Structures are given as structure tokens and as C-alpha cells.
Amino acid sequence: MRVDVVFTPDEAGAAPTGIVIDVIRATSTICQALASGYERVFCAAEVEDARAFRNELGEGVLGGERKAVRIPGFDLGNSPREYLEPEGTTLVLSTTNGTRAVVAAAQRCERVLIASLLNLSAVVEATRAAGEDALVVCAGVQGTLALDDAFVAGRIVEELGWERTDAAEAAARLVSTWSGADEAFRASKSGRNLMENAPELELDIPFCSRESVLDVVPRLVAMRDGAAEIAL
Amino acid sequence: MRVDVVFTPDEAGAAPTGIVIDVIRATSTICQALASGYERVFCAAEVEDARAFRNELGEGVLGGERKAVRIPGFDLGNSPREYLEPEGTTLVLSTTNGTRAVVAAAQRCERVLIASLLNLSAVVEATRAAGEDALVVCAGVQGTLALDDAFVAGRIVEELGWERTDAAEAAARLVSTWSGADEAFRASKSGRNLMENAPELELDIPFCSRESVLDVVPRLVAMRDGAAEIAL
Numbered sequence: 001m002r003v004d005v006v007f008t009p010d011e012a013g014a015a016p017t018g019i020v021i022d023v024i025r026a027t028s029t030i031c032q033a034l035a036s037g038y039e040r041v042f043c044a045a046e047v048e049d050a051r052a053f054r055n056e057l058g059e060g061v062l063g064g065e066r067k068a069v070r071i072p073g074f075d076l077g078n079s080p081r082e083y084l085e086p087e088g089t090t091l092v093l094s095t096t097n098g099t100r101a102v103v104a105a106a107q108r109c110e111r112v113l114i115a116s117l118l119n120l121s122a123v124v125e126a127t128r129a130a131g132e133d134a135l136v137v138c139a140g141v142q143g144t145l146a147l148d149d150a151f152v153a154g155r156i157v158e159e160l161g162w163e164r165t166d167a168a169e170a171a172a173r174l175v176s177t178w179s180g181a182d183e184a185f186r187a188s189k190s191g192r193n194l195m196e197n198a199p200e201l202e203l204d205i206p207f208c209s210r211e212s213v214l215d216v217v218p219r220l221v222a223m224r225d226g227a228a229e230i231a232l
Numbered sequence: 233m234r235v236d237v238v239f240t241p242d243e244a245g246a247a248p249t250g251i252v253i254d255v256i257r258a259t260s261t262i263c264q265a266l267a268s269g270y271e272r273v274f275c276a277a278e279v280e281d282a283r284a285f286r287n288e289l290g291e292g293v294l295g296g297e298r299k300a301v302r303i304p305g306f307d308l309g310n311s312p313r314e315y316l317e318p319e320g321t322t323l324v325l326s327t328t329n330g331t332r333a334v335v336a337a338a339q340r341c342e343r344v345l346i347a348s349l350l351n352l353s354a355v356v357e358a359t360r361a362a363g364e365d366a367l368v369v370c371a372g373v374q375g376t377l378a379l380d381d382a383f384v385a386g387r388i389v390e391e392l393g394w395e396r397t398d399a400a401e402a403a404a405r406l407v408s409t410w411s412g413a414d415e416a417f418r419a420s421k422s423g424r425n426l427m428e429n430a431p432e433l434e435l436d437i438p439f440c441s442r443e444s445v446l447d448v449v450p451r452l453v454a455m456r457d458g459a460a461e462i463a464l
Contacts, residue, residue, distance in 0.1 A: 007399075010242045012375030143244030145399040166421045167239075167377040170406055177405040189398045
């Protein structure tokens, strides 16, 4: 089996199993929300898409951020710590980079799994169980590489122990240059943005840095009006 | 000043100074050819483009490879060791990934410099002299990251000592995970392809691994019928 990595959704790559990472913070939030009891998460790229989608559904908790903080009028932000208890059965999350990565993976992969560090072991096991080549799709930040996503990609490559493309090898090598996830996440653009825009959210970094604490494998169920429906 | 890196030509990024790398072997060959006395190099993406372009020029040495070895009917291959003495004033080189990277850089940058390890110091000095932000554009292999180009990108980032984007930081960190260029190049897809397809060309790897031995800064002069004209 072979594992490949794309550091941005635009890069070339395809495999039967796709693994999407936007670790600070969309995919960490999705994993936490589903582990806490939400039954499904819809990811919409734009704020207005999320609002319209919730209105169409007629139900759902509206979550999301711009520049790290909660969007005006939304029920919740994008901190996984806000999703420890479910406030409904459906979460509609506005996440630009994360949604774009899910859509990119859906176009190239037969199955799409959602990964963070929180559910690392569970995703690696599910990828092994699928028994086919894998492509790790990093969300990045606005089309560019993000060190936090690259770190998680590298951990997945290390844990799978499969044949590696150059990009997969690069991700695994990067992991070894930090003392751990917390250091990598603080060094990343996503981590620095979080700390600069909303110092009170700095605690999200150690929260997202915990490895394999959630036994969930969120999967892309369907695309619906441009929104990605994700469930266990 | 800030330095950014794209590991594939498709990634988002722009800066006044563009630095193109396809170290195994197109940009090493271009640097060596111009240092040896060729006056200009035209890079064409496809074999037929290169043939047609040379016919149109009415002169020129035709060079290039497919699967590492010389294209039938061409004067020379793509080994920089074939360009130690000029066999004409104009070289028309067929290089798919390299040409694509030059074109991508030309679309986003005001000036485009051609880099390899051979001319590292000279390129770094020219980038400093330009006095504006820089974008390192790695050619990669068929739209995917190539470890050999990433290594050279990291060396440029280290030498510039400027503010780094996440991708630039990743490139610099990768450098530290190898004992040197020779090890990185042998680990890369480009290096492995070379050794597998043409064992006699393995010597190109130590040749291309030599740092700052050529005092040349090839620059993109113009685009002409889809071919990139490069000169000192």
C-alpha cells in the first residue's frame, strides 16, 4: 500500500481513500462534535452558504469563525472546546479551507475520512481496514502549506508505515523536527493567527495537540447544495 | 523581506522576485550551459515544441530527455555533464516540469531567476540585490512535491535569512533532516528515476549536489511562442 500527501487542495494526487486535515481547527471541531453526540455536521465554505443551508434544513446549530472569532449571529464559534456537549443533533459549520479540502478529496477519492490529532489512531485503523492506497489532503491556509496540517499528515504517514511518495516522506521528516504537536502548531500560521486574533483561544492549541483521545472516524456521507455532510 | 516557497507550480503564491528550481536536472543543466558559454537557452515543454522551435530559429543545439535518456534525434540529453563545452550559441531544451515552473513564475513575478545548487550563492546575492520579497517555485514532478527541489528551496531560505512563510519554514526544516544534498537527491523521486532508468547517469547526482561552484544567475528574458528564453 502507498500513502501520498498534498499540502494544499490544488496539488495533483488521487487515491481510493482520502484523509482530510484542517487541524486548527475545523477537523478537530468536527471530530469533537461527533464524538460528543452531534449526529451530523454540514460543512459550508461561506458564511452566507451556512446561514442559507441552516434555514433550508429548518434546524441545526450554526457554528463558525472568521479571523478566529465567532461569526456575528452564529450560535457557536470554531473552538472544539465549545462542542463538548451537543446543543442539537445537526451542526452547520462554516469553514472555508476545510470545506475546500473535503470537496477536493471527494473529487479524487472513493471514500473521504476526516482526521485530526484527536482521532489519529482511529483514522489510521480505518485507512488500514479500507485496504487501498491513501491520499492525505491538507487544507492549508488559502491555498498554501500550513505547518500544523503538515505535522498531522506526517504522523499519519509514520503510523501507516506504508510506501511513501516524496510528499509523504517530506511530511514524515517534518514531524521529527519538532518536539511535538504543540510546538508545531504554535509555529504554524494557523496557530499564530489564533493567538494573535483571539488570545483566549490559545487553549485550543494544547486541546488540539492531544493524540488519539477520540475513537471516531467521521466520513463524508454526501455533498448537498455545495455543503459536505459528515457523520460517523 | 519575506521568502515564500511553492513545492508545485499550481500552489498559490506571488512575489516580485521568482526563483525557479528543477535541480535534477533541468535548472542544473541551464546553469552549467550558460556558465560554459552558451549565450541563451530556450526551454520548451514538449519534444515537438522544441523541434519546431529549433527549426524556426534555424540554429541551435537540441537537448532534452524522456525517462532520463536522450530523446531520439536530439543532439544532447539533459545531463549537465554534457554541457561543459558549448556546441553552439543557442540551446533549445525540452523540459516539461522545468518549463511549466518557469511559466508559472513568469505569471506571478516581475523577475524570474533560475536556481540550482551549482549557483546557489549567486542566486541568493541577486535576490538580495533585487531588494524585494521572493517566491521560490519548485518544478516538482508532474504536479507533486519533489524532495530534491524542496532541499534546494530550503537552502535558499536558510541563506536568505528572511522572514519565512509556513512553506518556507517547512523547506528549511527539511534540509536539516539529511546529511547533505547528495543524500536528499538520492532519496527523491527524481534521483531514483534517474538511477533506475539510466544507471550511467547516476554521476549526475554528485555533480548537481555541488554547492555554489558557478557564478551565474540565469534570468528569464522573454516568453516566445510558449518557449522561455533564458540568458545571463
